[in-house]
Amino acid sequence: MGIRQSALQRLRKNSISAKEIASQAWCEKQMELYITSPMPATPAMEKGAAFHETKKVAVYVPLAVEPVTWPDRFYRTAYENYTSLASLKEKGVCRELKLYGSIHGFRISGVLDELQMAEGNVRIVEDKTVMNANGFSSARVRSDTIQVSVYKKLLEDIKKKDYTFDNFASTYQPENMSMSQEFMDGLESIGVRKELQTMRGIYKKMFEEILAMPEVSDSLEIRYFDRSTKELVSNMNVTYSRETLEEWLRHSMKYWSGEREALMVPENEKWKCNNCRFFGKECTPQWYKK
Ligand code: SF4
Numbered sequence: 306m307g308i309r310q311s312a313l314q315r316l317r318k319n320s321i322s323a324k325e326i327a328s329q330a331w332c333e334k335q336m337e338l339y340i341t342s343p344m345p346a347t348p349a350m351e352k353g354a355a356f357h358e359t360k361k362v363a364v365y366v367p368l369a370v371e372p373v374t375w376p377d378r379f380y381r382t383a384y385e386n387y388t389s390l391a392s393l394k395e396k397g398v399c400r401e402l403k404l405y406g407s408i409h410g411f412r413i414s415g416v417l418d419e420l421q422m423a424e425g426n427v428r429i430v431e432d433k434t435v436m437n438a439n440g441f442s443s444a445r446v447r448s449d450t451i452q453v454s455v456y457k458k459l460l461e462d463i464k465k466k467d468y469t470f471d472n473f474a475s476t477y478q479p480e481n482m483s484m485s486q487e488f489m490d491g492l493e494s495i496g497v498r499k500e501l502q503t504m505r506g507i508y509k510k511m512f513e514e515i516l517a518m519p520e521v522s523d524s525l526e527i528r529y530f531d532r533s534t535k536e537l538v539s540n541m542n543v544t545y546s547r548e549t550l551e552e553w554l555r556h557s558m559k560y561w562s563g564e565r566e567a568l569m570v571p572e573n574e575k576w577k578c579n580n581c582r583f584f585g586k587e588c589t590p591q592w593y594k595k
């Protein structure tokens with residue numbers, strides 16, 4: 306493999322998430338350090354995860370068969386995406402849709418929070434939790450806007466057939482994944498249609514459902530909730546700009562391709578380091594040494 310995959314190789318990763326691309330806009334060095342030095346979930350992270358779980362159960366129908374192996378879980382992702390997209394059609398809303406795509410030749414994935422039907426179009430909604438009503442800055446909104454814009458691009462690429470089921474299949478090779486017999490028996494017992502019982506069948510169906518869904522709106526919504534009270538503190542509408550996103554992706558992918566090292570925040574954004582657990586330890590920015 307050439308230099309192109311050096312950051313992925315170095316970090317022992319084979320795909321990049323929408324969240325990581327967004328985190329690069331906050332601090333690329335911090336994003337990298339979170340991968341190389343993960344830590345157990347903090348109470349704040351657990352509160353955020355619990356909040357998303359509460360929202361999810363309202364419209365989510367889990368697959369009633371427990372996966373045993375990694376391929377079983379990979380199947381479950383597509384099956385639950387398929388039922389989520391059915392919920393979008395029936396109830397006008399679905400939660401937690403996992404997306405796959407490709408940006409500059411890299412594998413990209415992401416789980417968007419919510420799709421809603423709005424005026425005949427599909428609207429992407431992302432939920433974020435903040436410490437308090439004043440707990441987010443324009444830098445935070447910029448990073449979150451990039452995340453939700455990546456979801457829009459991934460969906461748009463599928464709908465425009467820039468990223469097809471065949472692209473997905475040649476990358477992930479679903480037909481070469483063997484699910485456990487126990488799991489497959491479970492699918493049969495709950496009455497999953499025969500043509501959807503294979504890995505290839507369920508992923509093909511998932512792509513067909515995305516292709517069949519109405520256009521995805523350029524109007525993207527980011528909802529900020531207070532982490533403790535769960536109350537909505539701000540509801541932002543941002544307009545998708547493919548050009549702005551592409552410009553950001555050209556910059557951010559240079560990190561993943563190994564063209565440059567992870568960037569630290571510049572001195573005029575040093576306030577971001579105040580709450581960074583790596584400050585003065587794994588990371589000492591150049592301006593700090595002056
Ligand atoms: S200390 Fe500052 S520059 Fe370094 S990783 Fe943290 S936020 Fe980024």
